[in-house]
Amino acid sequence: MITVRMVKYSVPVRFIGRKVRVSLRANEVVVFDGRTPIAAHPRIAARTGTSVQLDHYLEVLKIKPGAFPGSSALAAARATGTFTSAHEAFWAAARRVNGDASTRELIDVLLLHRSMTEADVVAGIAAALKVGRSAPMWSRWKPAAIGTGGANSGRHLPAHTVAPEHRVVSLTQRRLADPAAVIAGL
Template structure:
């Protein structure tokens, strides 16, 4: 038997079998209504932006992340400080590297279906 439900803010899939109950997250993606609309995920572009940090400030993915509230004023404040200390290019690269550290990492040591943060050496 399979049941899909929203628990709090997390959508989950519940599979019940004899002797086991498996709970796994379900990815929910909002539909795009406008014809030809594009939704870019900032996280998908981070590796590409590391060697070319100058493309980050004007990127569509960054603007969409800001609009969606995933790139907050706290991120902007940290980025501004990093640019002040390290310069435009290196400060932007530092922000991108920090964002990469916060990526979820799926490994055999994490619970099935649940992401855990990736850090250095993981």
């Protein structure tokens, strides 16, 4: 959490202990790591308020799933509507089948929101509930065919993006490859 004008805002856990830059706007607070925006929150006008996003804590909650049900991040997500009734239904169904391991399954599903659209994830949850699948099977399936966005929706770029290979080509070779340019140069 960072404090901006006596209000606390969450940041992703990997930025804990690092210096970040904050842009205060009329209606929002944007947090930057260098030039990269890492978090955006609606601006809170009241003093001593708190703005928490569940997505910022998922890595820690996956390691310590017992903290998930009582977490303030989950309570905030329920209050804002980002943790929907579809998520609740999936979690309840997974708890009936897998017990305490269901929390990790739910967190795996919540992590899919980073690479897929909301509609695709909710459609996948609905499909999983319909056929009675658990999250490990469903997260491997990744319903890219459902909806229009799919796994490559462009919302978030994958962390392991491979840069295209750049070759150095001799200018002489490039000129000789075009016979019309060679004849025109004579």
